[in-house]
Amino acid sequence: MNLLDTLLGHFGEKSADRIAEELAPLLAPGETVQRAFGQVRDLIVFTDRRLLLIDRQGVTGRKTEFVSLSYRSIAMFALETAGHFDLEAELRLWVSGQPQPIVRALGRNAGADAIVALLAQHAPR
Numbered sequence: 715m716n717l718l719d720t721l722l723g724h725f726g727e728k729s730a731d732r733i734a735e736e737l738a739p740l741l742a743p744g745e746t747v748q749r750a751f752g753q754v755r756d757l758i759v760f761t762d763r764r765l766l767l768i769d770r771q772g773v774t775g776r777k778t779e780f781v782s783l784s785y786r787s788i789a790m791f792a793l794e795t796a797g798h799f800d801l802e803a804e805l806r807l808w809v810s811g812q813p814q815p816i817v818r819a820l821g822r823n824a825g826a827d828a829i830v831a832l833l834a835q836h837a838p839r
Contacts, residue, residue, distance in 0.1 A: 726825045728752040733759055737766070740780065749832060751825045758818065760832050767818065781816065783809060785836040793820075793830045805829060 733750040734741070741747070742763065750759045755770035765788070767781040790808040792815075803826040806815040820826040 726751065727828065728757070733757065740766070749828070751829055753821070756818075758829060760836070765836070767816065783807070786838045788833065788837070791830070791833050793826060
């Protein structure tokens with residue numbers, strides 16, 4: 715992920731090894747980080763067992779929300795873009811048992827396409 719993408723708030727791929735070290739206390743024994751995508755402070759992490767959504771809040775980023783979703787709990791997902799010149803893409807995840815989707819703004823980047831492809835790969839059959 716280059717500096718311009720970071721400044722524009724686009725999700726781009728991050729080093730899975732570095733993210734695995736950072737998230738080691740949150741991972742189950744034997745759980746591995748497959749791929750990770752990050753924005754300025756937020757992360758979307760795909761492990762071999764679940765999807766982690768990490769939202770750092772506030773000016774300092776000290777308050778952090780961790781959302782852990784098993785792949786089979788994701789009932790549906792959607793990527794919404796407004797067109798070629800729009801700098802926003804929005805990911806929506808509908809989780810079993812919740813009427814409202816989880817929404818994450820992704821910006822415009824190849825990261826959005828890769829995230830949707832990974833969700834499709836992990837979707838229950």
